[in-house]
Amino acid sequence: MTDNFSFEWQGQQIPVDKNGYLLNTKDWDESMVPYLAREEGISLSEAHWEVVRFVRNFYLEYDTSPAIRALVNAMKQTYGPEKGNSRYLQRLFPRGPAKQATKLAGLPKPAKCL
């Protein structure tokens, strides 16, 4: 690794990977979400917050970042099919719900590429 990426947050350097995902989940704080959302071109609504907190809790419970299928399944269990479907999530996070929500929640990118 020759490249190091980070951003400054309240006087501290927060290390991220080359795609902007926090390297240490413990560095994350809810106050960072508006900044991370801006970087993704997302204007935060209460619906976004709900998903961001949901994926954060998912990670704490399962030690795993949810990919889209798991996110949809888990949202369906908790909130029912109105929010537990990929169209609803895609509208909130146009560049990929699992990718963007985990980034805003300070989590590693979901495992997808083998």
Add this chain to the structure above:
Amino acid sequence: MRKIGAVLMATILVHFTSSPYGSGAAGEGLDFAMSATNYGHEVIALFSDDAVQMWRSDQHTPDGVKTVSKRLKALPLFDIEQLYVCEMSLQQRGINADTTQYKPLCASDIAAVIVEAEHAVTF
């Protein structure tokens, strides 16, 4: 194989044989299994030998490593519902996991599961 659109979907058996924290194998196997379902493949998981320790409820997770028992609970959310555990490996290690998440299998049933899968990957 089933054909969905132009993509071929396979049934993949992910066979766990390593202890949960002795190497990175258990974690890599879980990553692999979860990734495979993202592409629409059907994943079946089999746990034998030291991998049955993954089901212990009293796991001590080393620092900086993900907790295997937590990750196993996420498998159904990734649509991995067929979880088989070698009964003999459990008995040899005196493990009585209090979960109904997996199905214990005898040797001949395990052989049948392996034969039925189109691909098998061992971790």
